[in-house]
Amino acid sequence: MGPHPAVAAIRLAVRRVLHDLLTEHHRAPAAVPHAPSHEQPPPPLVLVACSGGADSMALASALAFESPKLGIRAGGVTVDHGLQPGSDARAEEVVQRLRELGLDPVDSVAVTVGRAGGPEAAARDARYAALDTAAERHGAAAVLLGHTRDDQAETVLLGLARGSGIRSLSGMAAVSGAGGRYRRPFLELDRQTARKACMVQSLPVWDDPHNADPAYTRSRLRQEGLPALEKALGKGVVEALARTARLSRDDADALDSWAGQAEATVRDAAGLLECAKLYALPPAVRRRVLRRAAIAAGAPAGSLFARHIEEVDRLITGWRGQGAINLPGKVVARRQGGRLVIRQG
């Protein structure tokens, strides 16, 4: 008898990602350029980022099962955010469970969570910094994350509510981070499947109280928002939102690339943006050109919002002699004699 369907599903999702990694690994140029060609590169190491929750425990179990069959080494990392009493002991428990699955090396990394951008963003920043460091320390080819289709649906809704365009509707990428380090094998898998896979494999899981804490936006969306949407629109809404993410990502990528090409055509010989040429661009392309120019001038991408760009855009499309626009990073945009000047100071 084969494995339970939920276990088969998580293993298949991980196997696909491991296959991709192996293919990339064998295509990559040798780390030592003049090494004799008969020397095989060492087998790649893949780490699982594990909180001890159902999604990442299911991921860890599937990685432990699939990796030896492909000659891949598998390890794990758990991050202790230090936000709850006893979090260090829980992290040690996660380490224990990962070792019991046969993963090696397994690290527990304690981080200090700052305050920048709110508690959720600060914890995420600290976590990714710790995962990056762990991946580099071990020379890992990839770090697997347990985000599911439900997480993706939540991310799309959060992006929609921000009102900042299709890039924020495109959710999380299956591959992201420096050199494509982060992989999300469960992005097309629902949370219930991961939970079920843990249950039938008798894997103990830890339910993070933050996930149910109404103080957090994502928790409210998870507990109240999505269930209400499913009630109103039907169960298919999660899948539809995940599809929206995939389609929006392709659209956003295409528009970004169009804007990259358009930017060169709207600059004069001195490199200044010509307002008349900007005006002639489709609004979606023009706004992207303006965003690129603001970032190139020193505006931090993370604090440059759609409303900033809309204001700069009005210097082109709603010109009535208005003054300079102040942007984050002390960047100023002003219109001068048919040119748009965006620079710091």
Ligand SMILES: Nc1ncnc2c1ncn2[C@@H]1O[C@H](COP(=O)(O)OP(=O)(O)OP(=O)(O)O)[C@@H](O)[C@H]1O
């Ligand atoms: N403390 C942590 N240590 C290591 N990895 C983490 C930690 N918290 C989250 N991750 C990684 O990020 C993914 C998404 O985390 P998030 O908190 O959004 O979801 P979650 O529902 O808590 O996930 P899980 O059920 O796996 O705990 C996790 O599946 C895991 O891969």
